[in-house]
């Protein structure tokens with residue numbers, strides 16, 4: 001596809017730029033053939049070029065476009081030629097009216113400067129500059145407008161004299177189209193004349209000193225074409241134009257005009273900006289340095305392209321920001337980021353790689369760094385979320401693993417840690433992009449530390465649990481021996497208790513050590529746990545002892561002991577006190593021996609010194625959060641002195657009560673019926689017994705009575721029958737008493753037997769008083 005650009009004669013060169021589009025009303029609605037006036041009458045560059053390039057469908061054409069400019073005197077058929085060569089629709093002057101379509105210099109006044117600038121602009125922009133002239137103008141310096149050409153060459157040297165950044169000189173094709181060629185003078189001759197003229201002009205140029213030795217051929221290729229007379233031989237003219245057109249369209253031809261070396265290498269999407277820049281430079285009369293222009297253009301365009309690529313990239317990245325910020329691990333984030341980045345770079349490369357390579361590469365590096373810095377928060381967020389998720393699943397795995405009764409703690413930690421770290425590393429690697437300085441090492445170290453802390457905490461909890469279980473078992477195991485030994489007060493009682501304590505503790509310790517192996521506890525931890533265990537065991541023992549030596553329990557023990565001594569004889573037979581028995585002596589002995597137990601129980605002190613157990617006082621319970629002030633020696637003491645005195649007193653009261661009871665029982669024995677009374681009864685009751693035996697009725701009743709008694713005894717109903725009888729008797733007695741009370745006065749009934757009061761025989765005044773009160777109340 002070609003874009004045509006026209007220029008004009010020396011006087012019309014200014015108009016030429018405008019003239020390209022002067023009558024630029026579209027003759028068709030087809031946007032692909034719409035025209036645009038690039039520079040208006042006010043020398044302003046149009047803002048409509050970029051949209052027009054899009055409408056032409058050239059936006060993404062890259063280098064696949066060409067620019068041709070035409071240069072020539074007024075009304076030399078420039079529009080006619082371009083319309084035929086390039087399919088444009090420039091207005092052609094009406095042949096009958098001879099009014100030019102390109103605005104004349106006369107209309108805008110003689111503006112040599114604008115003329116020069118427009119020529120300059122045309123040359124800088126196009127690959128092929130058509131120099132359009134009548135045959136008869138050949139060899140005529142003024143007529144062929146060679147003055148302007150000279151200027152163009154001079155400026156051109158300023159423009160293209162220097163080599164571009166990539167080392168090549170910008171070349172332009174000058175295509176001389178000789179119009180109304182009659183044929184008298186062969187084209188070769190005309191060509192030679194024009195070439196000679198060109199070289200002459202070149203020679204007369206005032207060149208910059210450093211370019212003094214440069215030839216015309218260093219910058220320009222000359223090419224020639226002749227067209228027959230359009231009016232006289234229209235058919236031949238049209239055929240000639242069609243033939244010339246092939247040089248514009250057929251790439252395979254050797255004389256194809258748009259050779260790549262003439263191309264300005266400006267991508268189509270940057271042409272507008274490039275042209276505008278050139279025009280601005282031309283306008284401000286600055287020295288035109290095309291390589292710099294190309295660089296400037298590249299910077300501008302690369303920025304634009306990068307911005308587009310970046311906005312597309314941001315659109316893609318945006319939806320992932322929320323889930324990551326909300327703490328979610330986005331699966332396949334790395335792949336997504338990779339594909340966004342690759343997409344953005346591909347987009348950039350496609351459009352920007354055609355521009356100045358240095359700029360393109362520099363901007364590409366900038367783009368990469370912007371992309372990386374945009375997605376690096378996603379990467380960091382993903383790492384953080386991964387860290388959290390891995391830690392949570394590690395904890396869960398630990399908890400699940402420790403749910404059963406039998407498990408290998410070390411194995412559970414190992415498996416869970418390996419899985420957690422593997423998951424993190426896989427996720428982190430997936431999210432890391434190549435060619436970045438992103439690192440997940442720090443996060444990984446943090447995770448490893450936290451995993452270790454969690455594992456340590458679990459181990460501590462487990463150790464605590466284990467110590468608690470062992471402690472419970474210990475308590476269970478120590479309970480029975482302590483009960484047994486403390487209930488039987490013997491001098492070596494504490495030896496037995498401590499021996500049982502040591503044995504049970506040894507078992508508990510070895511059970512701890514066996515289990516602790518799978519926990520991979522350190523020696524230090526083991527030492528702490530064992531010392532805690534010992535302390536707790538000791539306290540458990542002590543609490544068991546406390547249970548056995550509580551006031552009530554201990555007094556009961558003393559009473560039992562005393563009873564055994566006082567109420568039972570040495571064979572364990574209960575004593576029945578007789579008046580002649582030495583109750584006082586037995587009482588004193590039993591009491592003294594019982595009181596001996598108080599010092600025995602008051603302190604944990606074995607007879608065998610090796611059995612004595614000690615714990616360092618600073619032993620702390622590292623597995624319990626409670627602060628404690630443990631003082632081992634004080635735990636050996638069961639009763640204080642005061643407490644011992646108190647217990648002694650309380651026991652004495654109990655013992656005295658026993659003594660009173662014993663004394664009473666002798667009084668009760670004394671109150672029994674004397675044996676001789678039974679003899680008197682037999683003698684006096686003999687007659688009555690005989691009557692019963694010899695009276696058939698009484699005898700039968702006696703038999704019935706005896707049979708009933710035998711039956712009751714056989715059925716084991718003696719107890720219930722006595723109970724019934726007792727109840728009935730009591731009731732009768734109560735009834736009789738009531739009746740009697742009604743008939744007799746209290747004075748007649750109250751005739752107490754005067755005996756010496758029992759309390760007078762007691763030693764203790766307090767007990768005396770108590771017995772007295774009780775008796776009076778009774």
Ligand SMILES: Nc1nc2c(ncn2[C@@H]2O[C@H](COP(=O)(O)OP(=O)(O)OP(=O)(O)O)[C@@H](O)[C@H]2O)c(=O)[nH]1
Pocket residue numbers: 008012019073074075076077078079080081091092093094095096099100101102179180227228229230231
């Ligand atoms: N004799 C002759 N006349 C031509 C030729 N080509 C075009 N014309 C006629 O010349 C007149 C001017 O043609 P244009 O194509 O408008 O010329 P132009 O150079 O574009 O004119 P301006 O833009 O006004 O400078 C028209 O009437 C054409 O028909 C040619 O090769 N020979």
